[in-house]
Amino acid sequence: MYKSNLHKDFFLNSEEAIVKRFNLVKKISIEFTKHHPIALEMDALLMEYKDSESNLPSQYKTNTPTRTEEMSQRRYQKAASNALTSEFETLFNLLKQNTLATSKIVDEAQIQTLIKEWLRSEKIKFNDLDSEVQKRFSTLPMTIQYELPNKTLPSFSKPAINEFQQMVDDVLLGNNVFLVGGAGTGKTFTAENLIAKQALNRPHITINCSQWTSPTEIIGGQTMDGYVEGKLIEAWKNGWVLILDELPKIDPNTAGLFNDALSKTYLNDALIFNARKESFTKHPDFACIATGNIYPNKESLSYGANNKQDLSLLDRFSGSVYFVEKNPVIEKQILQNTMIWSICDKLRDAIEVFKYEAQLSLRFMRTARDAYALETKRLQTKSSKTISANEGKTFKSAMDSYLSTFTEMQQKNLKENIRYDRFFSSYQYRELSIDKLVY
Ligand SMILES: Nc1ncnc2c1ncn2[C@@H]1O[C@H](COP(=O)(O)OP(=O)(O)OP(=O)(O)O)[C@@H](O)[C@H]1O
Ligand SMILES: [Mg+2]
The missing domain is CATH 1.20.5 (Single alpha-helices involved in coiled-coils or other helix-helix interfaces)
Structure with a gap:
């Protein structure tokens, strides 16, 4: 038994x-x-x-613990794990494993070696330090270093746009730029042509934002033709300038898809994910420029289709927001027709004085100028076979078309203000020099 x-x-x-x-x-x-x-x-x-x-x-061969010893050992372990910090618990386990592996009691030298090895792999973090020690560290002077881009940019004639150099600097520093301004003031042109192409010599890709802009266009997705990569991803991996044209018009929920990437524009080797959860490393040349008629921190009365955007999205642009105003110098340079510019400018002033909700943009000025060029050409080549100048597009027809978008009362006020009858009723402007101001 x-x-x-x-x-x-x-x-x-x-x-x-x-x-x-x-x-x-x-x-x-x-x-x-x-x-x-x-x-x-x-x-x-x-x-x-x-x-x-x-x-x-x-x-x-070793000493097997008695039951009582086993119990007291377990009690000790429990007490140890309660009382000791997690770091000491790790050390305790380490010692225990080592003792079991060799079935020997480890000596002091071995413990020291064990601790040294453990410390080599375990980094002590700032928060692990005693609060007094932390305080002393916080008051020590800190050495920091900025790394600024060191690139030779292509030379081009600097446009007469306020703060243009600052916009370019922002892009080079890895900041996201936001150009805000009235319709037709040249925001898209400045972003795509002047900053991306001429100043930086980088390709660009544009997302025309609206409430219908889909996540597929941004981060990719399945379409009838298979998977299509998103524009954000393309710009990110290829180092293109991503133009978010009319950003305030995007649905605020869709806009959230930009948050992650735009918070990392200034970082090297930052990662983002496409719709298939594949990761992409940022190309150093990636940049983002957004444009909009308003700064979308509130609902707009003048620009109804703009949405109030999330503050976290706007924060991605803070410190790099530029207000693009009408720019007579640029306008005159582009139009190369002072007479037309001055009439348009006078009309624009009148709209502002009467506080009518409308814009007279550079786009309209160009349309007017091109119409004028066409009618002048037709006038010069008078022939029975060609279309008569008055029949085709003229500066007057462009002006009439523009004015027709106002109410009758508004039209009457505006026409009086610019002395419409004097210059337009019988195409009198054709007699004026294109180098002269009309008013
Ligand atoms: N610096 C410039 N040089 C030549 N053309 C320009 C310049 N700036 C703007 N333009 C022209 O003026 C017109 C209006 O410019 P653009 O489309 O960039 O304005 P916008 O501010 O983006 O307008 P919107 O708010 O309606 O989008 C365009 O036809 C553009 O080609
Ligand atoms: Mg635009």
């Missing part, structure tokens, strides 16, 4: 705890003759100990 009795010599020559346990079994089972449940359980443990010891080579 009691197997340990058969190995009396082995147990009595074992360590003290085993001898004690063996004698206890002997005692409570009255010389191994009486059936006793606790004695039988302890007998089984003794045999387990014997089996495990006999499987080990003699140099690795």
